[in-house]
Amino acid sequence: MRIPDASPGAKVLAFGHYQPANIVTNDDLAKTMETNDEWIQSRVGIKERRIALEGESEVDMAVQAGGKAIAASGLAATEIDLVIVATCTPESTIPNVAGRVAHRLGIGAPGAFDVNAACAGFCYALATASAAVRGGSARNVLVVGTEKLSQWLDWTDRATAVIFADGAGAAVVGPAETPGIGPVVWGSAGDKSDAISIKDRNSFLTQEGQTVFRWATTALHPVAREACERAGVDPSELAAFVPHQANLRIIQAIARKIGADNAIVADDIVLAGNTSAASIPLALSRMIERGEVQSGELALLLGFGAGLTYAGQVIEIP
Template sequence: MKPNLRSLPPRGSQILGIGSWQPDRVVTNEELSTKLDTSDEWIRQRVGIIERRYADSDETLVDMAVQAGRNALADAGLSPDLVDTVIVPNCSMPAQIPNAAARVAYQVGAHGAGAFDLNAGCSGFCYGLAVGSDLIRAASARYVLVIGAEKLTDFVNPLDRTTAVIFADGAGAVLIGPSKQTEIGPVVWGSAGEQADKLGIDEHGYVQQSGNTIFRWAITKMPSTAIRALDAVGLTVADIDVLLPHQANMRIIKATEAALRTEGLRDDVTIADDIQYSGNTSAASVPIALDHLRKQSRMKSGDIVVTVAAGAGLTYAGQVLVWP
């Protein structure tokens, strides 16, 4: 008979704290219109962005992740030395090594924590939250910081109007820990590597995308992934209190909303619209939007929150959360 390792009983996971960080510099559509052949009207109508934040040249992805992580720790009131794992979903580190997470762990005071980056493009935060939650549920970790962080302006050609108006910088963090109840549902995820060339970094180091292809793919994947995530926890679309789609494009958010309306999405649901003032911050967009919804008092304890994201890879993911 094989030996059986002594293990802790299975447990649930919950959100204990949340925080975000965005650079000071606000870049308006008007400012971009002075440098590019674009207009405030085009950007608002086609993308839904009014303004976005750009980091200065000396503010790094790690700097922003540290600030967001500290804010989440302060929100939870947890001593950083209790954090045993730090996950930094991102797709815009300037070099492959060293990773961001080890420096972030050290700088937030989680000295010696397990630390790794995770790249699933714009779905990265949903992937990272799932991995962190399952580490806790399996008793491999106790307190996990998941920090979506991006400095996309390092990879955007400022003269390319098809990308420069969309992508931006920032970081958002959640601190998660064990719970008697399951408050972070199982992830539903997937990929479409056969379409990898539709969104990526070109030979010049700049983001390139087939905007229309990504758009059409996202508006089918986002609602179907939300429905599958609800099904995985025995809920339906009518149970959603807060819909939190990746903030890629307001028209993708509206199309996701419209598809879910036909499945019973209630009229009183809160739908994240943070893209208007934050732009598309890829792996940081979901936690930044979550933090802003909380600060705007648009969520209440016990709300059923559905996160869903799709992006480079191509990848997609979603999960159901119970707001603490």
């Protein structure tokens, strides 16, 4: 038995992102529920968020982000042979999102599947893409995180409606002579699975905010440090720390504990809200676009959320 076309390494070739045009501010939310700008910013750090326009789906957003990532990679759509979409908010479970995204982007007959690890989904999908390239199962992979959380929210519930938002981020993964995506450190805390949930198809998303906050601020910094250790990288070498954009207080707490003193810490949540599986690629793509990080530098990604699931890896910035 042999493994054809295997690659010694895999790397991210490019990122792309998409945000809906509809901006919802804290003052907008204060008109429909008991809240205000100061209350929201002091608890989660959000000033505004993007919400999908009427008729705009998670597939539409994924196509926009994925198309930008492919264009930036220099590849043709026909050179992509696997599409992985991370999402926990599809409008329907069949057909999957990945196959529809691939078709609309002109990617012919790729492998196509969805991953639901909620807010950790992009890191799970990225690790799977890296393994597929290194194992010879795929040559070039499109990985997309896309979420339309707005369709699963009770817009009178300030515990959730002030936090979650819509958007998409994408990356193209291809072969490399040396690894550009480090080993993933992943896991779950199923005993806390009820902390973030949607009970059934007729229910809204609910969240036990304090449970999630305590877990995230105590359990995740060792995961981040282990991801660095497995990649052979000292946290001081990181140019960026890009955690899931869950809550600004959680982001700041984890950042203080991992020792990445030289890294820029992504704070996309302030203007984008919590976009679940889309948040990491969306935040890093925007950092690259603004010139805050440079090609060849190292970034630590750390996803965590409903499940409760978590995953982290170090990547080389394209």
